[in-house]
Every structure is written in structure tokens, then in C-alpha cells.
Amino acid sequence: MEFVRNHIEGISKISDEDWDYFSSRLIERNFRKKSVFLQLGEIENYISFIKSGVVRFYMPKEFEEKEVTFSFSFKNQFVSAYDSFLTRKPSLYELEALSDTHMYSISYADLQDVYANTQFGNLIGRLTAERLFLLKSKREQSLLNETAEERYLKLFKNRQDFIKDIPLKYISSYIGVTPQALSRIRKRIN
Structure with missing residues (x-):
């Protein structure tokens, strides 16, 4: 404690x-x-x-x-x-x-x-x-003020050690895009 x-x-x-x-x-x-x-x-x-x-x-x-x-x-x-x-x-x-x-x-x-x-x-x-x-x-x-890609990058940067525990469908909802749009964002970043 x-x-x-x-x-x-x-x-x-x-x-x-x-x-x-x-x-x-x-x-x-x-x-x-x-x-x-x-x-x-x-x-x-x-x-x-x-x-x-x-x-x-x-x-x-x-x-x-x-x-x-x-x-x-x-x-x-x-x-x-x-x-x-x-x-x-x-x-x-x-x-x-x-x-x-x-x-x-x-x-x-x-x-x-x-x-x-x-x-x-x-x-x-x-x-x-x-x-x-x-x-x-x-x-x-x-x-x-931020794009979905900026919100995703910020979440990934700030919580990289935890993001593996969050299913992509929840991340896409959180950043305000469809799972398909998140997939495209992830492809652009990689």
C-alpha cells in the first residue's frame, strides 16, 4: 500500500x-x-x-x-x-x-x-x-484539436507498456474512428 x-x-x-x-x-x-x-x-x-x-x-x-x-x-x-x-x-x-x-x-x-x-x-x-x-x-x-492519428500516437507514446492490453476496437472508439480507419493509421505509421 x-x-x-x-x-x-x-x-x-x-x-x-x-x-x-x-x-x-x-x-x-x-x-x-x-x-x-x-x-x-x-x-x-x-x-x-x-x-x-x-x-x-x-x-x-x-x-x-x-x-x-x-x-x-x-x-x-x-x-x-x-x-x-x-x-x-x-x-x-x-x-x-x-x-x-x-x-x-x-x-x-x-x-x-x-x-x-x-x-x-x-x-x-x-x-x-x-x-x-x-x-x-x-x-x-x-x-x-488533434487528428485521430495524433490521438493514437499520443496514447501509444504515453502508455506504450499498457497498449498491448487494450483491444484495437476500444482504441479506435477512444480516438473516434472505425477499426478500419485505425488499421489504415497504423499502416501509415509503420
């Missing part, structure tokens, strides 16, 4: 007392490859930190080829249907482990308790929310 503390301390220092309080509320969760661990319509009860694995965010459709993959989370990143987590309303999308995934999670209720009873709680909550907002903003700007 020390990797979680190291990540948090990359954002803000945490006292041993606050760390003990926070870490005592973390639970370890493991999901097998292809497990959907948050279903459409469920309320997200956790914010988690990925120790290993890749998670896909997607909107399910009647036909699998029509699903829309709009985000991924990787090792050493937070993962949550954060809008559902914050609002306590049903999720409009699903979370799926694309590889065997190991994470540490804190429940909504336990996080509220950490906010109320530690010095670092509100600060880390605000900084985490800011980071998630920046990721979302960066994604939106990418969709508006």
Missing part, C-alpha cells in the same frame, strides 16, 4: 497519523480481465487507485460494436465513475478491467470521514478533483 502513499505525497505531504487514518479505510479489490465492476445504472461507491491493470470507461450499447469507449485508467492512476461518486446518482457508463486489475479503494462514506477527521483530507480531495478535471479538459481539447 506504500505506493498509494508515495503517489499522494507527490501531490501533498501527509503526516503519519493522517496516513494511518486514511489507509485503515482502504480496501484491496481485484478484478479479473473482462470484469465489469461498475454497471450502467449503479451508483459508484468507490474511488480507487490502480496498483496494476488497465480499466476502460465505456457507454454500453445494444450491439457491442456500437459501444463508445471514452477513457482508460492505468497503473498509478485514480479510477472512479467520479460524477456518480460525487452526485450519488446512477452511472451513465460502465467500468471494465481490460486486464487482471489490482486496486485499493475507499468508499464514499469513508472518504467523507477522512475529510472530516484529518488535516490533509480536504486538501487531497480538492487536489484529486483538480487533477481529474484537468484530465477531462485535456481529453476534450484533444478531441477538438
